[in-house]
Amino acid sequence: MVATVAPGSPAAKAGLEAGDLIWRVDGERMRDLIDLYVALADDVPHLCKVQRGESTLVLEIDPSGSEVGLEIAEPLFGEVITCDNSCMFCFVDQLPAGLRETLYVKDDDYRLSFLGGNFVTLTNVTVEDIDRIVDERLSPLYVSVQATEPEVRRRMFGNARADRGLENLRLLLEEPWMDVHVQVVLVKGVNDGMHLDATLEAIREIYPGVRSVGLVPVGITSGGLKPLDPAYGYDGESARAVLGQIEGWRPLLGPAGPFAADEFFFLAGLRPPAADYYADYPQLENGIGMARWFADQFARVLRRKRMPVRGREATTIVTTPMGDWALAPLGLEEMGVELLVCRNSLFGERVTVCGLLPGRDVISALLGAGAKGRVLVPGIALGEREEFVDGVDVSEVELATGVEVVVVADDPAALIGAIRS
Numbered sequence: 001m002v003a004t005v006a007p008g009s010p011a012a013k014a015g016l017e018a019g020d021l022i023w024r025v026d027g028e029r030m031r032d033l034i035d036l037y038v039a040l041a042d043d044v045p046h047l048c049k050v051q052r053g054e055s056t057l058v059l060e061i062d063p064s065g066s067e068v069g070l071e072i073a074e075p076l077f078g079e080v081i082t083c084d085n086s087c088m089f090c091f092v093d094q095l096p097a098g099l100r101e102t103l104y105v106k107d108d109d110y111r112l113s114f115l116g117g118n119f120v121t122l123t124n125v126t127v128e129d130i131d132r133i134v135d136e137r138l139s140p141l142y143v144s145v146q147a148t149e150p151e152v153r154r155r156m157f158g159n160a161r162a163d164r165g166l167e168n169l170r171l172l173l174e175e176p177w178m179d180v181h182v183q184v185v186l187v188k189g190v191n192d193g194m195h196l197d198a199t200l201e202a203i204r205e206i207y208p209g210v211r212s213v214g215l216v217p218v219g220i221t222s223g224g225l226k227p228l229d230p231a232y233g234y235d236g237e238s239a240r241a242v243l244g245q246i247e248g249w250r251p252l253l254g255p256a257g258p259f260a261a262d263e264f265f266f267l268a269g270l271r272p273p274a275a276d277y278y279a280d281y282p283q284l285e286n287g288i289g290m291a292r293w294f295a296d297q298f299a300r301v302l303r304r305k306r307m308p309v310r311g312r313e314a315t316t317i318v319t320t321p322m323g324d325w326a327l328a329p330l331g332l333e334e335m336g337v338e339l340l341v342c343r344n345s346l347f348g349e350r351v352t353v354c355g356l357l358p359g360r361d362v363i364s365a366l367l368g369a370g371a372k373g374r375v376l377v378p379g380i381a382l383g384e385r386e387e388f389v390d391g392v393d394v395s396e397v398e399l400a401t402g403v404e405v406v407v408v409a410d411d412p413a414a415l416i417g418a419i420r421s
Helices: 010-014 033-039 110-116 127-135 150-157 164-173 194-205 236-247 250-256 262-268 290-304 321-330 359-369 394-401 412-420
Strands: 002-005 021-025 046-052 055-061 070-072 141-144 180-186 212-217 315-319 337-341 374-378 404-408
Touching: 002 010, 010 055, 021 033, 033 070, 033 110, 110 127, 110 141, 127 164, 141 164, 150 164, 164 180, 180 194, 194 212, 194 236, 194 250, 212 236, 212 250, 212 262, 236 262, 262 290, 262 321, 290 321, 290 412, 315 321, 315 359, 321 337, 337 359, 359 394, 374 394, 374 412, 394 404, 404 412
Parallel strands: 141 180, 180 212, 315 337, 315 374, 374 404
Antiparallel strands: 002 070, 021 046, 046 055
16 A cells, blocks of 8 residues: 655556555565565566546656655555464563553564564575575574574474574575574573673674674563563673673674663663664664664764754653663753653563653553653653554553653654753
């Protein structure tokens, strides 16, 4: 389905409109957005079979060296490839009931890895999938490894054939152009310590083409459908031990890291390291280096713009404990801004990221603090329909609290602009 058409673009000149369904291009069915990209990549006219309401149309798109000007509603035009593992730490299994249906889909689709940076296990890709990845040069890909020792992998993945993922990783890394970014979700007492050493050694020796290695602590909820024992989670002491351990590996892996997730520094009670720790921020969207990147970009924007001044109207930023850790050093109080930290009653105290902030907890925190004026809410906490993870939307928060809610995009310039306005 066509989501938007850029004015004046080849798609607009062809007559395509938002809401159209593209069934075929040059007689071929499209499986996903990748197929569509490939089909329209050259500079010759293409015939598209399009359904608009009850009508079927044939429209000709002529790219002629220009961007086609199409945005598609969904990246996949069929079923999502789902996970064939039963991971002991699966966050989806830990979710409570009653959330948006899409949150319960255990996607493990290499196409979403290429298109959106989702991490996949490579345990369920077929020979045909590998051939397609190679033939169409679908790079970069993002792969969850967790461990390289067979017994540890089988325990973590809950899959007797978990080694398939490593074999497929090896095949992909034979291509010199392939960029693979690896994630290791650390579960205390399971794949850390000497097992983490074994994994990093295998990456260095057997999978040397890996572009980056990110280490992320396991997420643990309370009150979910299949909770994980809190003993598997990290605290200050164990987080500091992980950070100390990986420092010895950084000279050996060079630009590949390993890079610790921001949450490890938060748990350890440490500030994020300087920017050079993160090289070129290869796993920024994975929560690795976000706090440092945001702080540095915030400072750069402030140097270019006039310092916001304290206004007559109160401004509150709704955040979480980890968000407070990242934002508190930025000097927001000098701009007349108050940080309001919300605890997470839906997922539990261990879940401290803004992306899983429930609307009910935002309402409770605002009422408890007697907040007035404007409230800034991070866009990462909201879905496409401006709903929090528990289905509460922005209008409900405003109605319940009597404040004006402003959704702010997740970049420093947007935050400074919202404060200044």
